[in-house]
Amino acid sequence: MPSSLAEIPLGRSVKVRAIAGPRAFRRRLLEMGLVPGVMVRVVTIAPLGDPLRIEVRHGQWSIRKAEAAQIAVEPVEASAKVVVAQVVPLASGS
């Protein structure tokens, strides 16, 4: 069942499905690597209830709940090993 990043329990890794919202906002998120397919995790919520601290591609960002609500996410398939923000599995060689 699709849902937004704002609704995901803390600590659970999910996969970005799509990003809605104004153009500049979407572009900014996409450019920082929050592209469909990438893993994202809400690490903590700020003590006052907003914003969220999210982890994408081994970097952390502060993002408001209202903005996180624009990020549609989907659960990771049960079989996939949860490696945060890793789209392509690590290659074993070079």
Next chain:
Amino acid sequence: MTDDCCEPSAPQRRGSAGRLSIALAGNPNVGKTTLFNALTGLSAKVSNYPGITVERRTGALTLPARPADLHDLPGTYSLNARSAEEQITFDALAGLAGQHAPDVVVVCLDATQLARSVYLLLQCRELGARCVGALTMVDEAGAAAPDARALSELVGCEVVPVTARTKRGLPELTAAIDRAARADRRPHWVWTPAPALRVQLDVVRGVLPASWRATARYASEQAPAKHASELQAADDAIALWALTCFDISEHDADELLGVPPDFRATVIAQHFALDDEPVLARWAWLDREIPKLAHAHPDRSMTERIDRVLLHRAAGFAVFAAIMSILFMSLFAWAAPLIDGIDHLFKAFGAGLRDLLGTSMFTDFLVDGVIAGVGAVLVFLPQILMLFLFLGFLEDCGYLARVAYLMDRVMRSMNLHGRAFVPMLFGFACAVPAITATRTMERRRDRLLTMLVVPLMTCSARLPVYTLIIASLIPGSRAMQGLLMVGMYAFSVATSLVAAWVMSKTVKPLKAKRLPFIIELPPYRFPRMPDVLRMMWGKSSMFLREAGTVILACSIALWALLYFPRTLPASAPNYAALIEHAPSDDAKATLIAHEQAAHLENSYGGRLGHAIEPAIQPLGFDWKIGIGLIGAFAAREVFVSTLGIVYAVGTDADEHSQPLRKALQSAKKSDGRSAYPPLVGLSLMVFFALAMQCMSTLAVVRRESGGLRWPLFLFGYMTVLAWVVSFLVYQGGKLLGFG
């Protein structure tokens, strides 16, 4: 820079004075400015907070064979821009807005955030920049660091690992820059636009303004027309930028400068809806290629452990309160001895000079005008130095980004940036350093709004005024008086927050747009003290140079206003003769004080005080307070000593002066009623809380906002607000029978 396009110059002779022009680009928090300092030895701000380097900084760089200028560009994740701030980087890299395209672009590549760093490099390469990668944070990345040679092969330009702290890799980097400067420009795209985008790119490329075309931008370089397909690729990159960034939708309109209107119209008419394609294509390439280079992930466990405490519901706020208290104390209390020291030093110097030169108009000018004015500037220095020392340290270690995270909820409710908390807190000490601290916000709108409300906070210069008024005019127990003082602080917090909210709703340039609040929370890093100190000195000297000169000029002008014409009306007694024949020293001192009072009253400023009396009478103030208000313009606490002169209790009365308190308490109107009932005291305090009584603040706002418009707006809105609220307090109080 001169436009030497017609000169058949050698490929390396470009830019000002024939020096090579090298740009330094990179994401925020990648050690870019540390590298800049290491390469140039010049001062620049190093930051751990996205978007801090708003000014472009330039330093000299010595390449093996020739001199070069290194330009430090604002940290950015992408070359796409919607604001004028973001545009700085693109213009500088592409060679727009009258600049020369840099000969070489050094792109900082963070070994711990490789994909994101390379994203920026890809954009630079699409533009046709001659790139060199500087691989930073290699030690921190540990096993996650990529092999520089493999990375170099992947991205198609030289990549040199550097450790700026130890200067490791710097000679290799400068050698690589030198080699790159001799190479041809070869725009390189790792992705191919789909047919639909191709069509739009061709249309826009066809109408590019002449000065935006590669042929013009690279005109001073050798044989620009040799690689037609490459020139086209470079123009495609500009066309793509225009298609992506131009926007006229209501909530999303870009604020880009220098775009020809007809070109913009053509671009908009394309109804570009393919934003995702270039971004996703680059990321698809990165996600395919980068994992081949990095076989491990950077270790963020230390940062995570620290964050578990610093961002914790209880512990986080405790630490936050402690750090802010230390900051606040440093500005409020620790700087006090230094400020007093400077104050005394200048007073003693002035007094010594007066003894040396004897009494004359010139001596008064030198001592009360110039020396006091220089003192008025330098008195800010301890706070400014301390502020930038702490701010630089907190920024570089990564904590200020956490402050924004912790405080965003509160600040956002007033449409302020999460980072505005720190300047507002500093406002309790002094608005001048607080306003300089607004630079830590990347958007102009956020900076402006913050600097317009910071002067409402109860600064330390208001304290003596409140103390004097409360002690002499407000009856009641000490506890009551103390409560009133606390109330004045609460009042200032409330008014500044409400003012921020109202202005963000009503004043167009300050309106809260739907701007995303996405800030990076970088890994904690130990700040490099030389970088912090350089930044501290750079910012402080800029304050002295730019705001200091204005403050000095205003001090002297204000002195002249309250000094001249130095004559007394014919009705005045002959003070010289009276003082000569004074029966005692006490009587003599009293006479001198009365003479000073008479001179002040008859000065242009004194007459102005009289002239504004009708305007301030509805607030309950008389002309004596009017003169005090004019004097307070030098600094609010000067109100106290000015009143001291007006009431002839001496030139050095402070807020604890009993004669001054008595004089205020016993002041009578012509009808015999008290001139200053408690209601006037309250009205006066409200006026001081809200009025823009500080030329130094105006001077620093003028510098930070880059013009007279905003300081005038600030002065206007605060004065009107002060008048209206004081009027309501006084007239309302009278109606209720408190008068």
